[in-house]
Structure formats: structure tokens, C-alpha cells
Amino acid sequence: MGPRWKGKDAEAKAFAEPMSGIVYALQSSLHTSECKGSISGCRVLFEANTEQSELLDRACFGQVIMTSQNDTHWYEFTLQEAFYLCYTLKCLKIVGGDGVVKPYENLWHFMISKVEKFPEYFKAYAHLRMKNWLVRSGSQYGVDYVAYRHHPALVHSDYAVLVLSEINGISSGRLKLWSDLYGTIRLCGGVAKTLLVLHVLGISKDNSPVCLENYEIEPRIISRWIPEKTREKKTDSKICSEAKTHT
Amino acid sequence: MGPRWKGKDAEAKAFAEPMSGIVYALQSSLHTSECKGSISGCRVLFEANTEQSELLDRACFGQVIMTSQNDTHWYEFTLQEAFYLCYTLKCLKIVGGDGVVKPYENLWHFMISKVEKFPEYFKAYAHLRMKNWLVRSGSQYGVDYVAYRHHPALVHSDYAVLVLSEINGISSGRLKLWSDLYGTIRLCGGVAKTLLVLHVLGISKDNSPVCLENYEIEPRIISRWIPEKTREKKTDSKICSEAKTHT
Numbered sequence: 001m002g003p004r005w006k007g008k009d010a011e012a013k014a015f016a017e018p019m020s021g022i023v024y025a026l027q028s029s030l031h032t033s034e035c036k037g038s039i040s041g042c043r044v045l046f047e048a049n050t051e052q053s054e055l056l057d058r059a060c061f062g063q064v065i066m067t068s069q070n071d072t073h074w075y076e077f078t079l080q081e082a083f084y085l086c087y088t089l090k091c092l093k094i095v096g097g098d099g100v101v102k103p104y105e106n107l108w109h110f111m112i113s114k115v116e117k118f119p120e121y122f123k124a125y126a127h128l129r130m131k132n133w134l135v136r137s138g139s140q141y142g143v144d145y146v147a148y149r150h151h152p153a154l155v156h157s158d159y160a161v162l163v164l165s166e167i168n169g170i171s172s173g174r175l176k177l178w179s180d181l182y183g184t185i186r187l188c189g190g191v192a193k194t195l196l197v198l199h200v201l202g203i204s205k206d207n208s209p210v211c212l213e214n215y216e217i218e219p220r221i222i223s224r225w226i227p228e229k230t231r232e233k234k235t236d237s238k239i240c241s242e243a244k245t246h247t
Numbered sequence: 248m249g250p251r252w253k254g255k256d257a258e259a260k261a262f263a264e265p266m267s268g269i270v271y272a273l274q275s276s277l278h279t280s281e282c283k284g285s286i287s288g289c290r291v292l293f294e295a296n297t298e299q300s301e302l303l304d305r306a307c308f309g310q311v312i313m314t315s316q317n318d319t320h321w322y323e324f325t326l327q328e329a330f331y332l333c334y335t336l337k338c339l340k341i342v343g344g345d346g347v348v349k350p351y352e353n354l355w356h357f358m359i360s361k362v363e364k365f366p367e368y369f370k371a372y373a374h375l376r377m378k379n380w381l382v383r384s385g386s387q388y389g390v391d392y393v394a395y396r397h398h399p400a401l402v403h404s405d406y407a408v409l410v411l412s413e414i415n416g417i418s419s420g421r422l423k424l425w426s427d428l429y430g431t432i433r434l435c436g437g438v439a440k441t442l443l444v445l446h447v448l449g450i451s452k453d454n455s456p457v458c459l460e461n462y463e464i465e466p467r468i469i470s471r472w473i474p475e476k477t478r479e480k481k482t483d484s485k486i487c488s489e490a491k492t493h494t
């Protein structure tokens with residue numbers, strides 16, 4: 001299944017503006033102005049100027065929640081997005097309720113206190129982002145993420161992503177029952193996405209995000225096996241053509 | 248969501264021939280000729296004459312696997328279908344590899360040896376069948392069954408059915424994670440079926456199928472909540488119309 005571009009110029013547009021360049025421009029812009037986001041519940045709020053706002057939209061980070069009259073735009077980041085901008089791209093600082101910038105360890109603890117499985121979800125998120133995939137919530141399809149090869153205005157998402165992990169050898173969560181697997185594959189087929197399962201290996205509940213480097217991602221694509229599509233074609237096979245000669 | 252009939256005469260046809268009558272005719276026909284099915288792996292094989300074959304097709308029991316020259320038709324029943332015909336409708340005897348008719352207790356043990364959760368799956372199957380729903384495998388939709396209000400040639404299935412049970416207070420299987428629930432509901436919506444969850448309560452691992460009478464079924468329909476569709480309409484509300492008068 002190839003990419004499904006939206007409109008005939010979409011592919012050319014995407015090609016002309018690779019995502020790596022857009023994210024780099026965003027990173028530079030945020031870094032230069034020493035940006036800070038502030039924690040609010042399970043989200044991080046950020047006030048962007050017009051240039052930053054345009055770059056955030058193009059790189060698909062956060063959601064605008066308010067645009068005020070003096071050209072400032074309020075964005076809401078998910079915990080993954082905020083931590084990626086802060087810890088991976090190092091272009092956003094995050095402050096707590098006390099207005100003080102949180103050090104990485106402190107922030108790591110905070111994230112895990114909000115989402116127990118933050119380490120594995122973040123690892124998977126960062127894995128895709130670092131390969132220049134855009135990542136959004138997949139909840140409407142019953143998966144963890146959907147991944148786009150470029151901006152959602154130009155292309156439909158290619159992958160429905162499930163993040164699975166094992167702790168002490170016991171796999172958690174989804175796809176443990178055949179019926180769940182069948183349903184998930186059927187749903188993905190129905191919305192023309194490929195099911196991508198990211199197994200996060202080596203999870204340890206460390207006190208620091210440095211442990212992320214020890215995690216490994218094992219990606220697997222799961223799809224229906226259609227025997228007619230995969231078996232050797234009779235016309236291509238020597239044995240069959242020989243058999244034909246003898247009949 | 249109402250029934251989706253196939254073609255304009257389908258509803259009238261179904262109304263003219265209620266399923267209860269068809270199943271009763273099948274039951275009588277099989278009972279009169281003292282029919283026997285024989286176990287083969289996880290299926291029960293049955294040789295039907297032309298009249299029985301027609302009734303089996305109309306009542307949607309089993310699948311034809313072979314029609315021989317002398318007008319006999321070989322059917323394959325699932326374990327649930329065979330046990331329903333045998334134990335509930337009392338119109339089919341089932342013989343083992345030794346050619347001897349298996350008594351109910353013996354058969355019950357055999358079914359559980361093949362499918363550990365046979366008791367709850369059978370209870371759910373029988374519950375729907377006794378209410379004259381036709382029940383088929385739901386594996387292509389990632390559920391346990393699909394239920395039809397009449398023959399699949401006349402109408403699409405209304406329900407995608409998941410069978411859940413609790414043993415010692417621990418619920419088994421599906422829908423324990425939000426993402427699974429979201430995905431299942433989305434899939435059901437996509438194929439225009441309603442998700443019906445049958446909770447089977449009071450499961451005990453008894454030595455006899457008599458325990459089925461102590462099981463209870465708690466049916467639940469699960470669907471997306473769309474606030475716009477369910478909230479009080481402004482025009483219907485006295486308070487709102489009064490409020491209008493005062494503004």
C-alpha cells in the first residue's frame with residue numbers, strides 16, 4: 001500500500017519541503033528565543049509568536065487553543081510532544097507550577113506520574129519523529145498513534161501504530177487475543193492504514209531519561225496473509241510449465 | 248440503526264417465513280429420522296437428505312462440504328451448532344470415533360477439552376439462537392459472533408457479538424483497554440453493526456451441561472456517545488424557550 005496523497009500537487013509540495021528541514025527551522029527558532037512551556041494537567045501550554053506558530057503547524061506539533069489579539073498563539077502540547085521538544089530537540093524548557101524550569105530527571109518523574117507507560121510511549125514517539133514521521137493520537141482507530149509521511153493536509157497517515165512492551169517477560173496490553181488482532185487488522189484495512197507494531201524492549205524503570213538510550217525498538221508490520229497474492233505464479237514456475245508440457 | 252435488508256422484497260419474505268417455524272421444521276425432520284452426527288476434530292460431520300439439507304440452509308446451521316451423487320449432502324457443524332442441535336433441540340445424536348452415541352456429560356467434557364471456554368461461548372450462542380437470531384462466526388470482524396435477524400441472504404447482520412465472562416471475579420479477554428474498545432466500536436460502526444457484549448455470569452466448571460441453567464446472560468450494547476444526538480433540543484425545552492422570551 002503506497003502513500004495516499006491528497007490532491008495531485010501534494011506529493012511535489014511534500015518533496016519540495018522535506019520534514020527534516022521544517023523541524024530544523026522550528027528547533028532553531030524555539031532555541032534562539034529560549035522558549036518555555038508550562039505544565040497544565042496532562043498538557044504543556046506554550047505561547048508562540050507568529051513565526052513559531054507557522055513552524056509548529058507545519059511540523060505538526062501541538063494544537064492551537066487560542067489566538068489573542070496581539071498576534072500571540074497559545075499551543076497545547078501532549079506530554080510526548082513537550083518532552084520531545086525539551087529533551088530530544090533541546091529547544092523548549094518546561095516550567096512547573098512554581099515557575100521554575102524543571103530539570104530532566106524531575107520532568108521524567110512528572111511524566112511517569114501522569115502516564116505510567118510514558119517511557120515506552122515516548123520511546124516509540126521519538127523513534128518515529130526522529131525518522132521524520134509526523135505522529136498523532138490514534139485513539140479514533142483504537143491504536144496508540146497514527147504516523148504521517150508528511151503534513152496531514154498533504155497526505156493520509158500510512159501507519160496505525162500500537163506500542164507494546166514487555167516487563168519481566170510479560171507482554172502488556174493489546175493483541176494478546178486472536179479476535180483483537182483480527183479486529184485491529186480489519187479496521188486498519190478499512191481505513192487504508194498498515195498496522196505497525198513497535199515492540200519496545202529493555203524497559204527499566206530508571207530515575208533518569210538517560211535509560212531511553214538502552215531501550216530498543218523492534219518494528220513489525222502485521223497484515224492479512226492472502227495466499228493468492230503471495231504464492232508462486234503458475235506461469236512463472238518451471239516445474240508447472242514442465243508439468244504442462246507433459247499433460 | 249435499523250435492519251439492513253438486502254433488496255426490496257427481503258423484509259416481506261422474512262416476515263412470511265419466521266425463523267422459529269423454519270427451526271421447528273428442521274427439528275422435527277431431524278428428530279423423526281433419528282439423525283446422528285460424528286465427531287471429526289473440532290467439527291461434527293452430518294449426512295443430510297435433500298429435505299434436511301434445505302432446512303439446514305434456511306435455518307443457517309452448518310456448512311455443506313460435499314454433495315454426493317445419490318442426493319446426500321455432507322454438512323460440517325461447529326461444536327456450538329452440534330451441541331445446540333443435540334442438547335437444546337434434542338434432534339441430533341453425536342457419535343464418537345467408536346461409533347457409539349455419546350451421552351450429554353461425555354459430550355460436554357469433549358467440548359471443553361477442545362475449547363476451554365466452551366461453556367460461556369455455548370451459553371451465548373444458545374441465548375441468541377433461542378431468541379431466533381442466526382449466529383455465525385464473527386472472526387472477520389474480530390468478534391466472537393455476528394447475529395442475523397433472518398437468513399444472511401435477506402439481511403445483513405445487526406450485531407457484532409463479544410462474549411465476556413468472569414471467573415473468580417476476574418474478567419477475561421477483550422475490552423479491558425480503552426484502545427481495544429475504541430477500535431472495536433470504530434470497526435463495528437464501519438461495517439454498520441451494533442456492538443453487543445454478552446456477559447456470561449455464574450460460570451462454574453461443572454461436570455454436566457445442566458449447569459448451563461445457572462448461568463445468566465447480561466447483554467449490553469456499546470456505542471459511541473455523540474452529545475449532539477442525545478442532548479435536549481433547545482426548541483423542545485421550556486426553560487430555553489422561556490429564556491428566549493426574556494432576551
